[in-house]
Amino acid sequence: xxxxxxxTIALISFSGISQTPYQKGMQKAxxxxxxxxANEAANLFERIAIAEPIEWLPPFYVSYITTIQSFGxxxxxxxxxxxxxxxxxxKEAKAISKENSELLILEALWHTVWxxxxxATYGMKYxxxxxxxxxxxxxxxxxxxxxxxxxxxxxxxxxxxxxxxIEPFCNDVKRAIELFKDFKPEGEFYPKGGLDRAKxxxxxxxx
Numbered sequence: 001x002x003x004x005x006x007x008t009i010a011l012i013s014f015s016g017i018s019q020t021p022y023q024k025g026m027q028k029a030x031x032x033x034x035x036x037x038a039n040e041a042a043n044l045f046e047r048i049a050i051a052e053p054i055e056w057l058p059p060f061y062v063s064y065i066t067t068i069q070s071f072g073x074x075x076x077x078x079x080x081x082x083x084x085x086x087x088x089x090x091k092e093a094k095a096i097s098k099e100n101s102e103l104l105i106l107e108a109l110w111h112t113v114w115x116x117x118x119x120a121t122y123g124m125k126y127x128x129x130x131x132x133x134x135x136x137x138x139x140x141x142x143x144x145x146x147x148x149x150x151x152x153x154x155x156x157x158x159x160x161x162x163x164x165x166i167e168p169f170c171n172d173v174k175r176a177i178e179l180f181k182d183f184k185p186e187g188e189f190y191p192k193g194g195l196d197r198a199k200x201x202x203x204x205x206x207x
Contacts, residue, residue, distance in 0.1 A: 026189045038065050056097035063089035070113045101141035105150050108133040145179035146194045170206035
């Protein structure tokens with residue numbers, strides 16, 4: 001029993017020691033985000049992005065967190081500041097990683113923030129762009145449930161606005177839920193969330 005305990009402790013210690021500074025920093029930032037400390041997480045991701053200029057994930061998360069936090073913002077000046085920052089880091093991530101479905105989702109969400117803020121001003125301006133970005137993401141990663149879910153959510157919102165059927169998009173949400181069961185991100189620290197949101201969307205819209 002003592003030997004088994006020693007081996008277990010040794011393995012845990014070795015695992016901690018074998019992590020690179022990048023891995024430790026990314027895990028810490030994700031933990032902060034999971035603790036609802038979004039600003040602290042974004043700041044740490046920003047520092048990692050400076051230290052690791054060839055990694056697309058740190059600037060992605062800075063942009064993603066900033067974009068998500070911008071939904072519902074009413075102050076025009078604050079919104080512009082946040083969205084400008086989000087776009088800077090999105091462009092940085094895109095310069096590092098080409099043909100990346102997660103970055104296409106993020107770019108679509110960035111434009112969606114503006115549509116949600118002022119549909120009369122930005123709906124016509126950005127609506128087609130959002131649809132195009134999601135279609136590109138679907139073509140690139142047709143079995144990624146995060147792609148299907150975000151695309152379906154946008155389509156449900158659009159269908160409700162125009163008074164058309166949401167049933168085809170409810171089926172996309174159901175398919176995304178099935179795909180989430182076996183979903184494995186392509187790499188360490190890659191985005192993987194969405195299952196709970198998919199279930200909520202299905203419950204709220206597709207009864």
